Amino acid sequence: MSQRLEEVVHARGHEHVSADHASTFEVTTDDYLTPAGDCILAIDADRAPADFDSEFVDACRDETATITVTFEADGHEETVSGRGDPDLEFTNERSAVGRTSDYVDDRTIVVGSEFAAEGFDRELVDALADGTDVTVTISVE
Template sequence: MTGDSDAMDEIDETDDDADKYTEVIHATGHEHVSAAHASTFEITTDDYLTPAGDCILAIDADRAPADFDPEFVAACRDADATITVTVEADGHRESVTGRGHPDLEFTNERSAVGRTSDYVDDRTVVVGASFAAEGFDRELVAALASGAETTVTLTVE
């Protein structure tokens, strides 16, 4: 029986991993990244950034919410889901955690937006975020402002 118990433990561990879904976006920083916005942060497929875009962390993203796997999207639509967004650039890394929402659409083909509020539109990928653009580590922001290659990993569980 001990062997069966060990097998069950392994299955349980696999099941825990099966409850996690991940999406990865590759993007680039830009000289106008200021990360000053108090309630949102954004990754965009646009290939430009003006100084007014103070929530944008990276541009020229290779993917947008409309490209995400349907299983990932379904998991994010659970109000009890925990969504973690990790931004990495030039050796710096910061994670922000929020939650899912039943009204998340994942239909936007340009931008992925994290929000500290509960507001949802077609760009929203996480609500109730623990912080917005202004909360990101300033060394990471400096790397983004220098145009560093950026990896954004979204995980839902």
């Protein structure tokens, strides 16, 4: 598959963004964040996995697919890659989660991620903690 498909999500940071989680990162449509949400990088997302195009979802269900998630906020950019999985559902209407493990549930958008929330650039994390707007681009090829 040589075609590159992408989904774009607009969200914002929050004062409780800590990006301390060792195995996941998450973007949620929820408009709040508690300090316990240490994997959440952005809130108030305008789209969730259930909104993604069926062609995009099908492409992500290929275990040889490379899925890349890019966060752009306030002049900072971080890209993390992982792979697809035949069990990916893309049915959750609230949250999109990237995982370093092979675990899949209805929120999972990528498995085998290179790193999780704790691996994100700290300047980007600081910008998100200041509540800045973020563009999250999820691509598959």
